Amino acid sequence: MEPVVAHDIGRGHALHLLAQMLRIRQFEDRCARLYTEQKIRGFLHLYNGEEAVAVGVMQALGVADSVVATYREHGHALARGVPMNALMAEMYGRRTGSSGGRGGSMHVFDVSRHFYGGNAIVGGGLPIAAGLALAQRLRGLDGVAACFFGEGAVAEGEFHETLNLAALWHLPVLFICENNLYAMGTALARSEAITDIRAKAAAYGQPAVAVDGMDVIAVEAAAQRAVKAMRGGGGSHFLECRTYRFRAHSMFDAQLYRDKAEVEEWRKRGPLITFTTRCKAQGLIAEEDFLRLERQADAEVDAAVMFAEGSDWEPVADLERYVYAEPRA
Template sequence: MVDSITRQSPSREQFVTFYRQMQLIRRFEEAAALSYQRRKIGGFLHLYIGEEAVATGMIAALRPSDTVVASYREHGHALAKGMDPKAAMAELYGKVTGCSRGKGGSMHLFDTSIGFLGGYAIVAGQMPIAVGLGLAAVQAGRDDVTMCFFGDGAVNEGEFHEALNLAKIWNTPVIFVCENNLYGMGTALARAHAVQEIYRRAEVFNIPSERADGMDVLAMYDVARKAVEHARSGNGPYFIEAMTYRFRAHSMADPELYRTKEEVARWRQRDPIPRLRAQMIEQGLATEADLNAMDAVVDRQVEEAVRFAEESPEPPVEDLWRHVYVGYDSKDMT
């Protein structure tokens, strides 16, 4: 029955949604990089450029009441789950209109109203949290699922193993999505992993798992539907290893001495956005003009987001002591 779902090919509307979504993420990230270079954005900036197909394809299989958690490279996931680009960009700028009131920044986007339960900057820290989200849905009698995104670097942390085990023994509806971009920061997969086929790590927990082409949004969507169907039907966790690549450095501060320009160029040829664009034209789902028009809409959205972020006010001083505790601030506690 699961197979019958995955065999349906996406409709034209879905193609269009995927294209717009990936392009929104791409342009959002490019705009963020520019603002960073102009010193409008401080701190860390980890771009998702190159990996858009993973969040887009995976999250497209969710419904609004499902939840998502991710790592610190999470702008794409937040946008795909429905975050307003204005709120996301303002957060990168540290403005009070940001989704976390400017207190979290690039690595800590959050919006419960869309089921985006956060970007976390301690590697693998989000993984047990995802299990809790899944558990809560089960206990509340909801058939919502949780999608947990993390990088290949996370799978060597203890929390990875603890989370997978807990998810399995409690049969929680969590879809673990490992975004394997081949480098844990600057350390290549082969130098850090006893088993490089990361999906196989799930086997010891009896969690069904598979590898998918993270540079192909349609492939990601296929596997996502299968995984979501599995988890939503009460069959417990599912594990996906998305083979992908970040076109940009680990963060804006990374000189990228650990990989070759040729390797980056090779992966760029598999860019998921031109790939989908070509498929749409080939299958007669859109013309160049249609796609250019979509791009223009996305560009306007991103421009608006940047303008909104730039024009927004800084957080008020009182925010320093607000939100430490519920119901009172911590100003007098110093």
């Protein structure tokens, strides 16, 4: 792994990073409750434990950059700036949701923020990110595409096809592998002969680094370096973020495939607790700051729930709208 850079951040940035991670954590904890109350249905995949990855990477992106994520994308959407109200309404399937309620938890879209899903086929988002990056280059623009996926995607053909294509064409794609060690219930070593994902990516001919995905500062620094290189005309970069999912794969998962002790061990390395501890030790934030940010996040979640519950359903008459594009008004 990349050595952790002793990276000076000021109090303002520390508070910002913490606030973003807390918003995700509190939002999703509420989602889990709402799921048991059957207010959120379908599949629900929580990001709990991996917040440092989305928050760290998003710091490196500008407004014109594109983001492609997976079905575990609430954290990415929030960190990208998708309003929490629209995200919660999407969880509820209401028409005020970010995808008009049509996608649900797994398919969050917000084109105004260049947030292109929410792709629920493992590996399916990678080629799209390559295309978004290609469009930037062909249009003479310097935007990059950030593409998030889990280590399970490494077994898919689309992973290998796209890494090769992006490297071959020198496309500004930042591939971010969120290696949480389990593809649903299949441990990495049970599905890959070579478990060093960074090495696989490097083999395609692009800079590839592995970082501690529990460390938001390390993720941010690595993403900044990669994005800077791509803005300067560089091709694709690969970032393996070693992380862990504290909660189950989805709400139907009894977690028979891993030891509780292992989960507890990783919890000690949780991105919120380690970052908070470090910031406190450096005198950047105090306990009151943490509590205040937590309260703010909870209040935002409360408001989002109110917003979602007060929102309408899309009328059934609109069922067939947008199967094909409508002319812009």
